[in-house]
Amino acid sequence: MKVTRLVRNYVLAGCVAGVVTLASVAAIPASAATSTFVIGNFNPFSGADASFGPEMIAGCQPAVRLIDAAGGVSGHDFTCLQVDTRGDPADAVPAANKLIATNSTLEGILGPSADEALATAPILDQAQVPMFVDTGQAYFDKTSLKYFWRITPADDVKGYALALWAHKVGYTRAAAVFGNDAGSQSDVPTLLKAYKKLGGKMVSNQVIALNQSSYRTEIEQMLATHPQVIFTEVDPQTAATFLSELQQLHGLIPIIGTEVTLQAPWLKAVTGALGKQAMSKYFTGMQPYAPTSGKSWSTYNAALLASKGSVPNPSQWSSDPYSMTYYDAVNVMALAMIAGNTTDRSKYNAFVTAVTEPGAGKTVVHSFAEGKAALRAGKKIQYVGAGGPIVFNAWHNSAGAFEAARQSNGNVALVGEITASQIASLSK
Amino acid sequence: MSLFVLSIGFGLITASILAIASVGFTLQFGVTNILNLAYGDVMTGAAFIAYLVTRAGGSLWAALLAGAITGSLASYVLNRFLYTPFVRHGTRLFGMIIVTISVSLVLQNGLQAIFGASFFSLVLPRTASYGFAGMIFTGQQLLIMGIAVVAMAVVHSLLSYTRLGRAMRATAADPELARGCGVATDRVVGVAWLMSGALCGIAGVTLVMNVTSFSSTTGGSFLIPVVAAAVLGGVGHPYGAMIGALVIGLASEVSAAFVNPAYKEVVAFGVLVVVLLVRPQGIFAEIATQKEVVA
Structure with missing residues (x-):
């Protein structure tokens, strides 16, 4: 009798434990x-x-x-x-x-x-x-x-790419117009060093305050040094004000910008201020080499364009x-x-x-x-x-080649390349 | 051509925009004693409406009118339905500053939510450049200076020669006494917000005409020189704000010609500090320090 009751109790306890276990498993949400x-x-x-x-x-x-x-x-x-x-x-x-x-x-x-x-x-x-x-x-x-x-x-690598492109195109007198923010200024030391090393002369190096209502005095100062080209990285609004005032006062001269100047907001702001024709004639941007072709890019672009619900106007990022x-x-x-x-x-x-x-x-x-x-x-x-x-160095940094790109009919078109080895030899 | 003379010309353009904005700012502050730090964002809101008008094919004049109306209505509504209830519940100077900062953030983020985190340009015809006494101006810049002169003349005439102007000056000097003398201070306060808003809207449109490209943060980033010009002139004093705008505008452009342009704001604010050290009440006598906020 006692044995039977004991067995029954064990069976009951086992059933309860089983039910509890099953219940707790069922209680784990699918998301967990x-x-x-x-x-x-x-x-x-x-x-x-x-x-x-x-x-x-x-x-x-x-x-x-x-x-x-x-x-x-x-x-x-x-x-x-x-x-x-x-x-x-x-x-x-x-x-x-x-x-x-x-x-x-x-x-x-x-x-x-x-x-x-x-x-x-x-x-x-x-x-x-x-x-x-x-x-x-x-x-x-x-x-x-x-x-x-x-x-x-890194920003300092961009300086080499800008100088190499200007040298390749044949500009020997340049003006640097960079914002007074830390990001923009970190491009400048290597740009100055590299451009000089390549035989160019930096006739003006302007550090400009961002988001001012006017840059006309800075423009007059810069033009007094007769540069053939402007190197630049400033935020979109500052760039639009600076370059549109340059255009209004004396007309544009060639501009070589960092990859910031090829990003959609920058292009929208500055193209809105200067016009498409002026942009395609005077402006070149240097950005990390990222060709819009090949298997990887096609996969990325197809997924990007399919992400319309979560990425507004996705083609602008292609x-x-x-x-x-x-x-x-x-x-x-x-x-x-x-x-x-x-x-x-x-x-x-x-x-x-x-x-x-x-x-x-x-x-x-x-x-x-x-x-x-x-x-x-x-x-x-x-x-x-x-x-x-992607090739990381000992400090988890990976830098590759750069491409020169221009705006053409509202699209960014590749016009040339600066190789990783060119940058490496200049930076020695 | 002397860079000094050129920079004076450029300073006049900056001063013109600053004058429109700072007179509007100080006019409202003089009457209500509410330091409205959402002012810059109302400027941006007016600029966005002007942008929509020009995109729809409207002229610059239509854009300016739309900007003025937007600024006016936005300022009036903010005061009537937000600031006034706070004041009536006993919120005082510092509390109201926090309220206006909150409004500024809401407006800025609201505009960004509506229009997106991007940049916009008014659709305006390009104009030629003109030389004058060694200075260079484009047609649009001459227009901006003209608008500033007309706006200042209207404000001057209104304050000097109309009953409303006298009532505003009386309310600004002592609201209790003005009320005792039969001035309908409630109505005067409402009109002050409408006028200040109209100038704010016009300043927003002229600012984005000048900078050519703007975003939801453009007006907010212009607020500091606006407040500086108002403080320099003597807070609450429209004529002082005009002088303050001229000093700040010229100091920033002329200094850019002779020192590193990165420090042109520093030089302009250095001038502000020096003037306030010599004359703490600003160039014109201050009228607002002993007042409470008025709704």
Whole structure:
């Protein structure tokens, strides 16, 4: 009797335990079992640099679309989370802390930009969040931050590209017109050094205050030195005011700008002020080599154009090298997770170079889907993205070649190239 | 051609835009004692309406009129339905500054949400350049200076020769006494907001005519020199704001000719600091320090 009761009690307890276990398994929401991985888009979405954020979203959304379509990573989908830094460290630091504290599935970050990188990169690094930054500050050329990755050229590299293009075209007298912000000014020392080394003379070097209502006095000063060409990087509104006043007062002279001047907001602002004809005649921009052709770019562009619901007017970002590199960054993070067989952000970070480095016997892949399939097949891969090959140095910086581009009938058209070896030999 | 003379000409253009904006700013402040830091964003709002007008094929004059009406209505509505309730609930000087900063942020982000984080240009015909006494002006710049002169003349006539002007000056000097003397101060305050808003709208349109490309933050970034010109002239004093605008405009352009242009704002504000050290009440006597906010 006692035995029977004991058995019955055990059976009952077992049933209860089973029901409880089944209930608790059923209570795990589907999202927790295969939760969505968050990629923070940590950039200004409001304030003076509000145009940065949409450019980043235009890279993240197509990447996430393709990753999810290929089954994600370990069954996890991805999402792009917009985090507005307002371009101000005072806003960016609490935003970074909140992002880290409130997102348990935060897998990585695009950004920060030059506006907030100095203040926030150490915070993100300490939290072991891989970040693919878009700051060009030379401060990070030899950074010791372990989770910092830069796949766009540093600002000081741009100076070499500008000087080389001017030399190639035959300009021997130039004026530098750069904004007084840290990002723009970091281009100038290498530009001055390189242009002099190539035999050119910098007849005027103007550091201009941003967003003034007038630059006419600065223009008169600059023109008094008779430059053949203007090197420039300033924000869109300042550029529109400066160049339209130059056009009104004495007419334009050739302009060579950094990649900032090829971005959609800059082109819209300045073309609106100068007119399309003047832009195509006088303006050339130097941007990281990101040809709008090839397998990687076609995949990126198709996904971008299909992301109309989350990226307004997506075609404006088709040839934007920054949007392309953000797209590549998300792919690299996802592939590194597969290569490392871990979704722990503090661990997959060590596998970033494993999926980007060239190497003998490696399979070159041009998309996340290709890379995932190759890794699953036990192959080693080199991801070559929409922005081209990615080769990190010891300080997690990757800089490649530059292209010269011009506006033609409202589109940006490639007119020439500065190779990575030309830059390397000039920078010695 | 002397760079000094050229820079004076350029300074006059900057001063013209500043004068329209700072007179509007100080006119309203003089009567109400509310430091409206959303002023720059109302300028931007007016500029966006002017942009829509020119895009729809409207003339520059239509754009200016639309900008003035937008600024006027926006300022009146802000005061009537937002600032006045706060004042009536006992919010005072510092509290009202915080309220106007909040309004500024809401307006700026609202404009960005509506028009996008991009840049816009008024659709205007290009004009020729003209030389005068060693200075160079484009047709549009001459127009901006003309608009400023007319606006200043209208403000002067209104304040000096009309009952409304006298009522505004009385309210600005002592609202209690003015009310006791039969001045309908409520109505005067409403008119002050309408006038200030009209000047704000015109300033917004002339600013974007001059800078040629603008975004949702353009007016806000122009607010500091506007407030500086008003402070320099003696806060609440329209004639002082005119002089203040002239000093700030000329100082910034002339200094750019002789020192690093990156510091032209620093030089202009250096002049402001020096003047205020010598004459803390500004160039003209201040009338607002002992007043409370008025609604």
